[in-house]
Amino acid sequence: MTGKLGKCMTLDRFLAQCQKKHPQASGELTRVLMQLSTVAKIIASYARRAALLGIKGLTGKTNVQGEAVEKLDRLSNDAFIEAFEYVDIVGAIVSEEMKAPMLLHSGNGQKKYVVLVDPLDGSSNLEVDCVTGSIFSIRNFGSARQEDILHEGAQQVGAGYIMYGTSILFVYSVGDGVHSFVLDEEIGEFVLDHENIHMPDRGKIISSNFGNRLRWAEPARVFADSLIRDSDHAYSLRYSGALVADLHQILHHGGIYFYPEDDRRPAGKLRLLYECAPLAMIAEQAGGLASTGRMRVMEICPDSIHQRIPFAIGSKYEITEYEKAYARESTT
Numbered sequence: 001m002t003g004k005l006g007k008c009m010t011l012d013r014f015l016a017q018c019q020k021k022h023p024q025a026s027g028e029l030t031r032v033l034m035q036l037s038t039v040a041k042i043i044a045s046y047a048r049r050a051a052l053l054g055i056k057g058l059t060g061k062t063n064v065q066g067e068a069v070e071k072l073d074r075l076s077n078d079a080f081i082e083a084f085e086y087v088d089i090v091g092a093i094v095s096e097e098m099k100a101p102m103l104l105h106s107g108n109g110q111k112k113y114v115v116l117v118d119p120l121d122g123s124s125n126l127e128v129d130c131v132t133g134s135i136f137s138i139r140n141f142g143s144a145r146q147e148d149i150l151h152e153g154a155q156q157v158g159a160g161y162i163m164y165g166t167s168i169l170f171v172y173s174v175g176d177g178v179h180s181f182v183l184d185e186e187i188g189e190f191v192l193d194h195e196n197i198h199m200p201d202r203g204k205i206i207s208s209n210f211g212n213r214l215r216w217a218e219p220a221r222v223f224a225d226s227l228i229r230d231s232d233h234a235y236s237l238r239y240s241g242a243l244v245a246d247l248h249q250i251l252h253h254g255g256i257y258f259y260p261e262d263d264r265r266p267a268g269k270l271r272l273l274y275e276c277a278p279l280a281m282i283a284e285q286a287g288g289l290a291s292t293g294r295m296r297v298m299e300i301c302p303d304s305i306h307q308r309i310p311f312a313i314g315s316k317y318e319i320t321e322y323e324k325a326y327a328r329e330s331t332t
Contacts, residue, residue: 009192011037011170011181018176028089028112029138029158033172035083035090036115036136037190040162040170041183042079043120043134046072047164050126063097072126073097076119076134090115091141094149094305096274101305103144113157114141114149116274116305121161122242131165133244137278138174146305153277153298160282161244169193169248173285178251194252199288202317203254206235207246212262217310219293220260223325227318243270247279247313251286256314258322260293268292268310272302276311289319293326 015030050056055071063069077097084090085104091111092101096118104111116137125132138158142148160172168183170190178197181190206227213221227235235255240246246257261268270276280290280297290297290313300309312322 008184008187008189011190011192014179014181014192018174029174031087032090032113032115032138033158033174035087036160036162036172037170037181039079039083040134040168040190041188042083043072043076043162044164044168044183046075046079047126047132051129056126069097070120070123070126072132073120073123076123077117080115080117080119080134084115089113092144092149093117094274095119096271096306101144101146101149111141114139114144116149116278118271118274121244121275122240125240125242131163131240131242131245133164133242134162135244135275135278136160136162137274137281149273149305150302152301153272153280156277156281158281159278161247161279163244163248165245171197171248171251171282173282175285178282178286197251197286199251199283199286199315200254201287201315202233203250203256203315204233204235205238205250205253205255207237207239207250207255207257208259209239209241210237215262215264217261217293219325219329220258220322222328223258223322226321226325243275243279247282250314251282251288254315254318256312256318256322258312258314259310260312261310265308268308270308270311272297272300272307272309273305276309276313279313283313288313288315290314291319291323293322294330 019025019030077095089112092103092114094101094116118135121133121135137156139156158174163169170181180194182193184191250257259269276297283290292310
């Protein structure tokens with residue numbers, strides 16, 4: 001991105017230039033990414049005006065996850081659906097807020113992709129005007145049947161997240177590195193902020209809900225204690241309650257975010273298909289890693305669209321140490 005009076009590299013221009021590097025590209029993936037950027041603007045507008053529009057708070061309903069639905073959860077989910085209803089290359093949407101995949105019938109073109117989303121990550125933060133986000137994954141479309149969607153994360157075509165904070169950020173990868181764009185509200189366009197982001201191999205940030213520490217699996221507690229006791233490499237605790245925001249700072253400064261299994265959630269809390277796998281793709285494309293502690297997240301073949309897993313993501317050093325803590329448990 002150049003100065004105020006210089007030329008800006010907008011998202012559509014950046015995607016067009018990337019497409020030129022691949023003569024076989026059809027431009028269809030570009031269309032999907034541009035629709036996602038449109039959704040980002042819509043949800044950002046809702047979030048900024050939530051108090052004025054009276055759309056803070058709960059709807060009084062519970063979603064398929066058994067979680068109370070915020071008004072912005074429902075509006076954000078609707079925004080994703082409406083954005084892709086008329087994109088004939090997207091055959092289905094999978095969402096945290098919906099029990100089953102939604103088949104999209106509009107258009108006569110060949111359905112090529114399925115879009116999987118967490119429409120509003122950290123939605124409870126809106127009550128106190130803190131950061132929220134959206135997470136998305138793009139996969140090849142076979143059908144809207146769950147068994148045709150349940151593939152390992154390594155088969156993702158693209159992934160990314162949107163962060164709604166002091167700036168509106170659109171971060172994505174289609175396997176060619178990780179690129180970040182910031183919304184210039186004066187021109188209504190996303191403008192290149194960082195190209196080919198590289199996560200430091202070791203960082204100084206720990207991001208986790210230490211309020212649950214006594215409930216964590218033993219290897220996670222041992223790992224956390226080892227970082228805190230490391231007098232040669234001081235760590236800072238940063239935890240916002242929004243996965244997108246916590247990962248974003250680690251993407252730039254290095255470190256680790258982890259939400260391990262605990263005695264209330266032995267299978268973990270975070271959802272594999274539309275939270276962990278897409279962010280794992282972002283981390284790996286930036287030179288980082290993502291793991292359950294026992295295996296690489298991108299290699300997990302899910303057994304249901306709402307499957308949960310233990311999750312750790314971040315720099316190579318910290319994730320490797322996290323996995324060593326779990327390996328030591330298995331040998332004792």
